Amino acid sequence: xxxxxxxxxxxxxxxxxxxxxxxxxxxxxITPQNEVTSYMSRRMPEVNGQFVQSESELAAINxxxxxxxxxxxxxxxxxxxxxxxxxxxxxxxxxxxLPAVIVNIMRGGPGLGNIGPSQADYFxxxxxxxxxxxxxxxxxxxxVQELVDHVFLAxxxxxxxxxxxxxxxxxxxxQMVEPVEIAGRHVARRQAKEWALTGCRGRAPNKVRSLILGxxxxxxxxxxxxxxxxxxxxxxxxxEAVEAGDAELLLVAYGTPSRTxxxxxxxxxxxxxxxxxxRPVTLWPFPSAALASAAKDARAVLVVEMSAGQLIEDVxxxxxxxxxxxxxxxxxxGEVLQGAEVDAAIxxxxxxxxxxxx
Amino acid sequence: MKSKITRPESLKNVxxxxxxxxxxxxxxxxxxxxxxxxxxxxxxxxxxxxxCAVLAYDYxxxxxxxxxxxxxxxxxxxxxxxxxxxxVFAYQGDGDLAAIGTAEIIHAANRGEGITVIFVNNGVYGxxxxxMAPTTMIGQKTETSPRGRIAESEGNPIRVAELLTxxxxxxxxxxxxxxxxxxxxxxxxxxxxxxxxxxxxxxxGFVEILSPCPTYxxxxxxxxxxxxxxxxxxxxxxxxxxxxYAQAAAR
Numbered sequence: 001x002x003x004x005x006x007x008x009x010x011x012x013x014x015x016x017x018x019x020x021x022x023x024x025x026x027x028x029x030i031t032p033q034n035e036v037t038s039y040m041s042r043r044m045p046e047v048n049g050q051f052v053q054s055e056s057e058l059a060a061i062n063x064x065x066x067x068x069x070x071x072x073x074x075x076x077x078x079x080x081x082x083x084x085x086x087x088x089x090x091x092x093x094x095x096x097x098l099p100a101v102i103v104n105i106m107r108g109g110p111g112l113g114n115i116g117p118s119q120a121d122y123f124x125x126x127x128x129x130x131x132x133x134x135x136x137x138x139x140x141x142x143x144v145q146e147l148v149d150h151v152f153l154a155x156x157x158x159x160x161x162x163x164x165x166x167x168x169x170x171x172x173x174x175q176m177v178e179p180v181e182i183a184g185r186h187v188a189r190r191q192a193k194e195w196a197l198t199g200c201r202g203r204a205p206n207k208v209r210s211l212i213l214g215x216x217x218x219x220x221x222x223x224x225x226x227x228x229x230x231x232x233x234x235x236x237x238x239x240e241a242v243e244a245g246d247a248e249l250l251l252v253a254y255g256t257p258s259r260t261x262x263x264x265x266x267x268x269x270x271x272x273x274x275x276x277x278x279r280p281v282t283l284w285p286f287p288s289a290a291l292a293s294a295a296k297d298a299r300a301v302l303v304v305e306m307s308a309g310q311l312i313e314d315v316x317x318x319x320x321x322x323x324x325x326x327x328x329x330x331x332x333x334g335e336v337l338q339g340a341e342v343d344a345a346i347x348x349x350x351x352x353x354x355x356x357x358x
Numbered sequence: 359m360k361s362k363i364t365r366p367e368s369l370k371n372v373x374x375x376x377x378x379x380x381x382x383x384x385x386x387x388x389x390x391x392x393x394x395x396x397x398x399x400x401x402x403x404x405x406x407x408x409x410c411a412v413l414a415y416d417y418x419x420x421x422x423x424x425x426x427x428x429x430x431x432x433x434x435x436x437x438x439x440x441x442x443x444x445x446v447f448a449y450q451g452d453g454d455l456a457a458i459g460t461a462e463i464i465h466a467a468n469r470g471e472g473i474t475v476i477f478v479n480n481g482v483y484g485x486x487x488x489x490m491a492p493t494t495m496i497g498q499k500t501e502t503s504p505r506g507r508i509a510e511s512e513g514n515p516i517r518v519a520e521l522l523t524x525x526x527x528x529x530x531x532x533x534x535x536x537x538x539x540x541x542x543x544x545x546x547x548x549x550x551x552x553x554x555x556x557x558x559x560x561x562x563g564f565v566e567i568l569s570p571c572p573t574y575x576x577x578x579x580x581x582x583x584x585x586x587x588x589x590x591x592x593x594x595x596x597x598x599x600x601x602x603y604a605q606a607a608a609r
Binding site: 023024026050052054055056058059060062063064065066067068069070071072074088089092096197198199200201202205206207208209210211 | 399400401402403405412413415416418419420421422423424425426429432433434435436437438439440441444461462464465469
């Protein structure tokens, strides 16, 4: 029987990486994800794995790059300012088509910001972040258990598509303690990695590169990458719809704010307002079609995010051409979104758009 | 007729893009010869820098990866940690290693990673068109030091071999050059010793090689070689700075 234990998000994701067969963690301390580095420093030696506290996030992501090149599963974690430093390496991982998992436990920004929970790195995560035309698969868990499951999924997707995968959580998710099941939960889907640099015994030498100078070669490489991204869009869009079928007001939120929205939804449903929730689980690829269908009968959409209006851009793109008004409750600055704020925003939407009780 | 000098198996039979009189070709050949001699071609993985040697994977006949500018020691760290059975070396120039990648080389060395770093020091940025490097000599004219490097505003050349020697994690350090045949042989021996230390699982080895860049020094290849012996070695003294396993190296 599966064993449940109480763990905070940061520790749970660390153990999940080990359960997924990852034996390489490289990271640099930054709040609010420090539990990952300290957990890994204890745990990796116990499973004959590698833990390196790197000299910087730049070094950490490049250690991940090296481990990925030789075919190993590797993970790093950080929080917003550190993830900014990793963008160079993420671009190289994407360009060289290397699998890797990067966890961003977001904090308030810009600059050094604060250490409060935030979702302000949405653009950075979903638009590529570093230089060049590339995409990173972005998973957005909303509970500690889902965070664990996303770590498993992230390694599998990274290997399958030879692409970096980012798990985008916020400070609440990293720190929050919830019951979680890890051991035996992951059915490993290991890919053969013929492309890896493992020594050229019995084969021609392999090379890993992103410098592609031949005429039209980089164009072709980019076209192949784009083809891969279309495949990912087709196969990997994930989302959850809660009571969206008859919803007149559709809330859209991911991660921690989606939980606040869920609680508000119950409250307003009890008051017989037709409120629904759409939660994107993959932020890239963004589940546009599923959102459009969830919002089919909506008379208003309310986007709730712990940032100043980033998620709302994908919502607008998904609902382009639809007459439905799209409102925003955006709370930037690394401050926790309160239930009362969501309630008030829903009340406002109800009166503004003249929504009636059933 | 029997040929005495053959192409090492570890070197592909292709023309390189290096300028006439460049030292990279010599260093590539030395590495290839040593890899053959140690019998490690099928388990060696190289890390190419950003700079003139970025295309090293087109010349070495074994597995090679690129790394972002300056990050080769971090990439090599990840490789060696993940697969300790591989023989991992980073090949870096002076801009890559001594400017943008200073943090990575110092910390990889200080951790005593079980890797080998070959540092080709020609005192100038080649690939981008001859700009000043951290190892450019005082008075040396480059694209970005048109009046010659001035210590007061641009600092003095960084002596990396001396810098790394002080770390306990570093087991082998030698500075050599490819300016003359006997120096080439010494460089070969240094590369072999540094790689041998890794093969024996004994830790971090570093070889700095003073190398000519006739194109951006604005000198004839032969004069460039002379300049290494007459001027560069004054600033960057040759020698074996450290060998914790003297016996292993002597074999």
